[in-house]
Amino acid sequence: ASAATPENSSRASSPSCSDYENFPMVPTLETSYLARAGKNEFLNLVPDIEEMRPGSVVSKKGFLSFMEPRSNSWVKHFVVVRRPYVFIYNNDKDPVERGVLNLSTAQVEYSEDQQAMLKTPNTFAVCTKHRGILLQANNEKDMNDWLYAFNPLLAGTIRADIALIGLAVMGQNLIMNMNDHGFVVCAYNRTVSKVHDFLQNEAKGSKVIGAESLEDMVAKLKKPRRIILLVKAGQAVDDFIDKLVPLLEPGDIIIDGGNSEYRDTTRRCKSLKEKNLLFVGSGVSGGEEGARYGPSLMPGGHKEAWPHIKDIFQSIAAKVGTGEPCCDWVSLALLADELYTIILSCVVPVSYIVLSQMLLNVLLQVGDEGAGHFVKMVHNGIEYGDMQLICEAYHLMKDVLGMEHDEMAQAFDSWNKTELDSFLIEITANILKYRDTDGTHLLPKIRDSAGQKGTGKWTAISALEYGTPVTLIGEAVFARCLSSLKDERVEASGSLSGPQGVQFSGNKAAFLEDIRKALYASKIISYAQGFMLLRQAAKEFGWSLNYGAIALMWRGGCIIRSVFLGKIKEAFDRDSELQNLLLDSFFSNAVQDCQESWRRTVSTGVQHGIPMPCFTTALSFYDGYRHEKLPANLLQAQRDYFGAHTYELLSNPGHFIHTNWTGHGGNVSSSSYNCFTLVTDVLLQFYLSRIIVCVQIFPPVCVSWCSSLSR
Known part of the structure; x- marks a missing residue:
């Protein structure tokens, strides 16, 4: 027979919950179970423990911190949820549970107001007639998992980490991928019946929540709000952005995960920046299977959004090698912040620091955009x-x-x-x-x-x-x-x-x-x-x-x-x-x-x-x-022959001349304008002039920055 452990313990109940009978009551809210219990004698008559066979499925197991009544400090216990019971052990090797809670006769308390009042992050309470037990999870995702394990109905009261609009197969699979990685996702579709069908079928039993409208979706999101659009590229993206803008606040993030044309993404970046909203255009590759089990993600746009979406994106992305995610910010523009940090660390006059920030803003004004x-x-x-x-x-x-x-x-x-x-x-x-x-x-x-x-x-x-x-x-x-x-x-x-x-x-x-x-x-x-x-x-x-x-x-x-x-x-x-x-x-x-x-x-x-x-x-x-030499010399001669487009000599590159090939065509040449290089030349001159200024003012700083870039 296998040794008794928290995983295989079969005791349906414990006669002794004395360790927890004197737990302090958690602060009550007007809308809480405890407050209602004071007004309703029926709720007070529910016993804490009753004989009932525990479920065979372990909904969740792991460590939770309990607020100890005597020391008023947090103590970790190993917890196994086999609804309707919660078995509490001293550690993950403990063969006998030290306490049992019956979820069928208890109330699980969680609200953002309660979190704010307690001033302790990632906490929730389990309340019975006799006591309230305050619990703390390791992090927000862990807390959401515990809440769902204790009571799946609480999923509707938890604010979502991110929303996704567009419930075609790619959208549904991406939602389930995020759900698998512990994120609470709010699903919305223009045809609301698709939301209901999704929740009752593919998302059944998950932590995914639905929204009846864009207003409802926005209200269910944590701040800064993060919203992924997976709709048809083009006008549909603009239409949803136009509807979302009045509902959002500065710093909220819209992510276009469709196959949008990069110029549209650039335009949307500029437009939303004026409204103090952040926009990310992200390539999503891998098809339906990739979306479900790990896509390649290629985000770019407003770099300020990256810290807020990085955890989600890199968690759901495909992994290679030693677990490296197939997702990163496509641009190195984030390194500009490192340059400014280096400047701040140098002993230079305040005026230099102000000037350097101005120069950096100029250098980065083009942005990642599309x-x-x-x-x-x-x-x-x-x-x-x-x-x-x-x-x-x-x-x-x-x-x-x-x-x-x-x-x-x-x-x-x-x-x-x-x-x-x-x-x-x-x-x-x-x-x-x-x-x-x-x-x-x-x-x-x-x-x-x-x-x-x-x-x-x-x-x-x-x-x-x-x-x-x-x-x-x-x-x-x-x-x-x-x-x-x-x-x-x-x-x-x-x-x-x-x-x-x-x-x-x-x-x-x-x-x-x-x-x-x-x-x-x-x-x-x-x-x-x-x-x-x-x-x-x-x-x-x-x-x-x-x-x-x-x-x-x-x-x-x-x-x-x-x-x-x-x-x-x-x-x-x-x-x-x-x-x-x-x-x-x-x-x-x-x-x-x-x-x-x-x-x-x-x-x-x-x-x-x-x-x-x-x-x-x-x-x-x-x-x-x-090939060192191609027949483009003949091509250039032909262009000059019929159109006076000029050419360069190998002996004098950069100097354009025209030849009167027939003797009666004249010596006037056309412009040597090159549509492919004009914009590049202007941009290079623009950046070079500013880099020269930076080098002249901060030579040691620039050397340090270049060293960090090379690393």
């Missing part, structure tokens, strides 16, 4: 690229090597044990294995016309706007567009011919390895281009993006999660100013190792007439990036 949603947009663009690369590998396996579905599934399973280990490779193997109800493979029956929601397109458009060659993501978007021309392609297949009579005659296993290496090298290019776009956007908007942290955010919980991202984090740890992943030794060596296979894969695919837009553009980018 950074979180921009990072999520690039994430989605990279997702487009990863998926298209895998599709091209599948196409080569199927139409060049003639592999069957089970054989291809086995190949992807084996690849998932290499540096390609990732969620998308894993699910590709599962898809290839999947059979329909008739026993045949499902994949060949699916119509080859791909859809898209637009975030990949946004990434490609942003790349064009900022003059960044994100070619692979662009080709991935266009590949989906081409696939959607299904009817035209069917017609064209009957009249347009390709290579005739080409059969693969090489080593099948060797070429399969070539495809794997080509996929890996192309994947490196895709991520290199994605981080190039992040860096360029940071220059344009004055963001100080934390590239290593971004890679870690994507390391787990999201669609592009992979072991590969850990290597990107390490690259930025080695050099936080790394201009391109291809310049990091690990990635340059990896591409070099894959290069021959990569080229064989592309050339073989072309000879067989296989469309490989992402494999080929990745290789072209690599070749272009590694």
